[in-house]
Amino acid sequence: xxxxxxxxAKKTQARAWFEALQRRIWTALEALEDAADPALFPGDxxxxxxxxxxxxxxxxxxxxxxxxxxxGRLFEKAGVHFSCVHGPLxxxxxxxxxxxxxxxxxxxxxxxxxxxxxxxxxxPAVHMNTRMxxxxxxxFGGGMDLTPVLMADRRPDHPDTRAFHAAAKRACxxxxxxxxxxxxxxxxxxxxxxxxxxxxxxxxxxFDHLQGADWNADFDFVKDVGDAFIDVYPRIVRGRMGxxxxxxxxxxxxxxxxxxxxxxxxxxxxxxxxxxTGGNMEPILSSMPPVVKWP
Numbered sequence: 001x002x003x004x005x006x007x008x009a010k011k012t013q014a015r016a017w018f019e020a021l022q023r024r025i026w027t028a029l030e031a032l033e034d035a036a037d038p039a040l041f042p043g044d045x046x047x048x049x050x051x052x053x054x055x056x057x058x059x060x061x062x063x064x065x066x067x068x069x070x071x072g073r074l075f076e077k078a079g080v081h082f083s084c085v086h087g088p089l090x091x092x093x094x095x096x097x098x099x100x101x102x103x104x105x106x107x108x109x110x111x112x113x114x115x116x117x118x119x120x121x122x123x124p125a126v127h128m129n130t131r132m133x134x135x136x137x138x139x140f141g142g143g144m145d146l147t148p149v150l151m152a153d154r155r156p157d158h159p160d161t162r163a164f165h166a167a168a169k170r171a172c173x174x175x176x177x178x179x180x181x182x183x184x185x186x187x188x189x190x191x192x193x194x195x196x197x198x199x200x201x202x203x204x205x206x207f208d209h210l211q212g213a214d215w216n217a218d219f220d221f222v223k224d225v226g227d228a229f230i231d232v233y234p235r236i237v238r239g240r241m242g243x244x245x246x247x248x249x250x251x252x253x254x255x256x257x258x259x260x261x262x263x264x265x266x267x268x269x270x271x272x273x274x275x276x277t278g279g280n281m282e283p284i285l286s287s288m289p290p291v292v293k294w295p
Contacts, residue, residue, distance in 0.1 A: 046072020079286035099135030147201030197267035
């Protein structure tokens with residue numbers, strides 16, 4: 001199939017999907033808040049608080065987004081954000097973006113990004129994002145990866161990691177048998193703390209510059225990644241959230257969260273892209289854990 005869909009139609013479809021995905025994830029995480037055992041997680045179930053923001057100084061329409069933060073009893077902090085922004089890139093940064101340069105620095109980007117930091121150290125943290133970017137070229141990027149915070153849970157054959165990888169692999173295999181080996185390896189290489197010579201978590205998938213001959217096929221893959229996340233992560237949480245934990249495990253969790261901070265500040269390209277394109281700082285930096293320790 002040839003790619004003949006007008007660019008404005010692509011943008012409209014992608015924006016609508018990402019907006020709906022954000023709300024679906026809010027609903028799924030709030031349902032888990034409702035289901036948490038009050039004996040382990042006292043207090044009222046958390047709810048997402050929406051915050052609308054606009055890009056730029058108000059002198060022209062350059063888009064914006066809706067940030068969503070939840071501080072709950074099961075999820076100590078969860079950020080699930082939607083953005084759709086456009087306009088000129090900073091000339092110094094444009095050279096680093098596919099299809100943009102100083103002569104044509106215009107871009108358009110829409111997507112959803114999330115981070116979940118559970119209160120229980122028995123429940124793994126998770127990250128997911130999917131996005132479409134258009135300059136003089138158009139492509140998709142994103143992925144999802146799991147970060148158990150206890151060493152006992154960080155082995156590759158742990159049931160949580162196996163379930164997470166299986167969901168990601170199914171999404172890949174629906175489209176191209178080469179996706180899973182390529183994107184899972186890319187994830188392992190990308191989410192790696194070189195200064196500590198250790199992985200951030202137990203992997204998943206990561207992809208960028210997905211730009212095949214059929215835009216609809218690429219978009220369908222991105223949609224299946226979002227659906228896979230909504231299916232697998234709540235299942236993992238429900239399977240672990242009833243387990244009690246110890247003070248030592250909580251301490252281990254807080255130290256492991258420090259690795260998350262180090263990665264996002266030193267290596268994360270999404271953080272840099274958001275800050276360099278005039279994104280809203282609060283959603284961008286909401287990936288930081290609410291409580292963290294360094295030994």
